[in-house]
Amino acid sequence: MSEVREKAASAKQAAAVMNRLTTNEKNKALLMMADHLILQQDSIIAANHIDIDRGRANGTSESLLDRLTLTQNRIADIAEGLRQVAELPDPVGRTLESFERPNGLRVEKVSVPLGVIGMIYEARPNVTVDAAGLCLKTGNAVVLRGGSAALESNRRIVEVMREALAATSLPPDALQLVEDPSRASVDEMLKLNGLLDVVIPRGGASLIRNVVENATVPVIETGAGICHTYVDESAQPAMAADIAFNAKVQRPSVCNSMETLLVHEAWAERHLRELAERFLSANVELRGCERTLSLIPEAKSATEADYATEYNDYIMNIRVVANADEALAHIRTFGTMHSECIVTDNTENADAFLQQVDAAAVYHNASTRFTDGFEFGYGAEIGISTQKLHARGPMGLPALTSAKFRVYGNGQIRG
C-alpha cells in the first residue's frame, strides 16, 4: 500500500474516534500541541535550517526563504494561534433543525465533523500547524501534504504535534503528514474517494487548478482572486482614492487585493490623473485602456490577457467605462467571483451592483481587502471559498463540518 493510502486509511480509523470527542478534550489537545511546539522549538528550528540551507543551495529567492523561516518568535505566534482556536466555540454537535412529523417520527439534523480532510498546500510551515488545529478542533482527521521545500520542518512539526496528542484522548493518527515530495502523492490524494471526504487546496493558482481539474474527491476551492474596484460617477474623490489605493497597495500579494480599477468616465476626467499619480509614486505599474492612456501617458496599454491576470504584485489595470452597466459587464467577463467593490454616493447604483455582481463578497464604499475570516470576526480562517457549494467567502470553523439526520421512531414504517 502506498504511503498516501496507508496514512489516509489510518486517518479514517482515527476519524471514528475524533467524531466522539467532547469540546473539552479537543481544546486540551490543541493547548497541549501549542505547549509541545514551544518545548520542542530547538529541534523544529534545527529541522527548519535543513530546509533553508537546501533552499538557498537551490537558488530559492530570499523572499521565499523568509516565508519558510521559523524563529522562536514565529513559533510562539504559531502556538498562540492554536490557543486562540481552542477558545473558539465548537461548531460540532449543534442542532441545525428539529421537527416532528405527523407520523410521530422525531427528526434532528445535527452538525458533525466532515471526517477526513486532505489539505494540500505550499511552502509555509505555519500552515501545517494552522490546518492541524482547525481540523482537529472541528473533530476531523487530517492528511497534510505540504510543499517539499518545507519537508524537514513539517516532518518535525507533525512529529511534535503527534507526540502531544499521544498525551491526550485524541488519536495521534488523526494527524498525518504525507512525506512523499513527488507530484504523484498529490495526484493519488485527489482520487482517494472513500478515504478522504474533502480536499482543500491552499496556494497559488496552478496548485488550485491542478486540484480542481483532477480531484474526484469533493473540493473546496479557495483563493484565486481577480478583484475589481468600480469608482462610480458620484464617488467622493478622497474616499474612492483611499479605497482603491488600499485595495491595491496595502498587500498586493493576497487574493483579496485589487487587480483592475474601473472608473466612470466623468469621474476619470476629473480625478483619475491625481489618483494615478498616487499609484505611480508607490511604484505601481499601470496598464490601461485607450481612454486611460490619454489621461495617463505613463501607463502601458492593457490587453485582454492583462484583465484576466491575477498579478498579486505592484501592477494593476485601469479601464474607463461609460456607466455602472459597463463595469458590471467587465466584472462578469473577468471576475473570479471573489471580492468586488463599488464606490458611489448613488444608492440605486450601489444596490444594483451589490445585487447583480456574482461574487463571494461585494462591497459598497469599503476596500476588498476586508474579505478575510479574522476581519469578519470568525476568529479563524480556513481559506476563502470561491466556489458556490458548501461554503462561500471567508470560511470559519463551521465550514469544516457536515450534518447528519438522527431520526427517532417507535416502529414507524412507510405505507
Add this chain to the structure above:
Amino acid sequence: MSEVREKAASAKQAAAVMNRLTTNEKNKALLMMADHLILQQDSIIAANHIDIDRGRANGTSESLLDRLTLTQNRIADIAEGLRQVAELPDPVGRTLESFERPNGLRVEKVSVPLGVIGMIYEARPNVTVDAAGLCLKTGNAVVLRGGSAALESNRRIVEVMREALAATSLPPDALQLVEDPSRASVDEMLKLNGLLDVVIPRGGASLIRNVVENATVPVIETGAGICHTYVDESAQPAMAADIAFNAKVQRPSVCNSMETLLVHEAWAERHLRELAERFLSANVELRGCERTLSLIPEAKSATEADYATEYNDYIMNIRVVANADEALAHIRTFGTMHSECIVTDNTENADAFLQQVDAAAVYHNASTRFTDGFEFGYGAEIGISTQKLHARGPMGLPALTSAKFRVYGNGQIRG
C-alpha cells in the same frame, strides 16, 4: 461552438436575469408552465409515442417503457407538481447572518441562487419538468441533459415550458435542453467550469460514478444506497420484523431500501427463522452468512461482493453478528453513508449507533424508507445527497442556493 457550450452560455446570460426576480414572478412562471403542459398535452403525448415506438423496436423492457410513458393523468400529476413547488417558500433572499464590525462595516450574508445548474439524468421525462421547476423556483438557470430514450418527449416538454416562460418575466433561455444524445455531450458538460456552477446527476450507479469521476465542475452526488437494518438483542420481534420487511419490500428499487439485514445472534436464534419466512413468502431471495445458512437453509451463501451490492431488487443479504460493534464495523465497511437503522429497546446501544454511524440519516426504530424530501416535510426533493459537502440527505429547495456577503461601508480601508 458546440451545442452544449452554446446552451450553457445562454443559460449563464439568463441566470443574471433570474437572479433579480421576485418570488411572485417565479411562482407565476411555474403556474404558467403547468398550464401550458396541460394545454399542450396532445403534442407531448404524440412526441412521447415516438420515444415509446423507438424503445419497443429496440427491445426496451416493458417496465422501462412504462416509466417512459406519458398519459393525460401523468401529465396532470406532473403539472400539479409544478404548482406545489410554486407554493413552497422562496429560499432566495434570506438573511443568513448579519453583523456589524468594530470599524463600522455592516456585513450581511444572504442566500442567492447557485447560478446555472447542470442536471444529468436518465429515462423518465417527468424529471425534466421536476428539475426545471425546482431550478427556476430557486432563481437558477438550468441545462438539462436527459436520457436519449426520452429525447422526443423531453424536446417537446422543454419547448412547451419555454413557450410558457416567454409569456412571463422569466427568460426562456434559463431553461435549456441538450439534445445531443451522445456520451460526448455529457463529458463536455462535466468540464464546463465558468459556465455551470454545479452538476447534479440523477440516475443509476454508473451514471453517478461517471459524473463523480470525470466532473471538474462541482458535483452534488446523489443516490447510491447500500442501507442496513441492524436488529439488536433487545429488539421487539414484531417491530423489528415490520421495519426490516418494510425497508426491503415496500419499494426495493429505490436508494433508501434495505440491502443487508444485520441480526444480533441472540435475536437470530429466537426470531430470524420466522422473519426469513416472511421474506421468502414475498419472493425475496436471501443470501446469508454461515450462521444464517444454519438457520435458513433456503438462503444462498453471501459473498463479500454481495455485501457491496445495491440490489435495488427482491434480493437481500442477512448476516448474524455478535453485537452492535460488529454491526457498526460491517456498516463502516459496506455502507454508502445513505441511511442506516438500529432496532433496539436498549437506549445506550441506540445512542451509540446514531452517534457512530457515518451516514446521511440514522434511524432508531423506524424504516430507512423515510429518507425522502417529502417524508421529511420539505415539500420537494432535488435528490438525496450522499456526500458531506453542501447538502446531506434529502435536499429541499435551500440545497439549490448559495450565499453572498454584502458589505456596507463609509470609506473603510484596512490598516
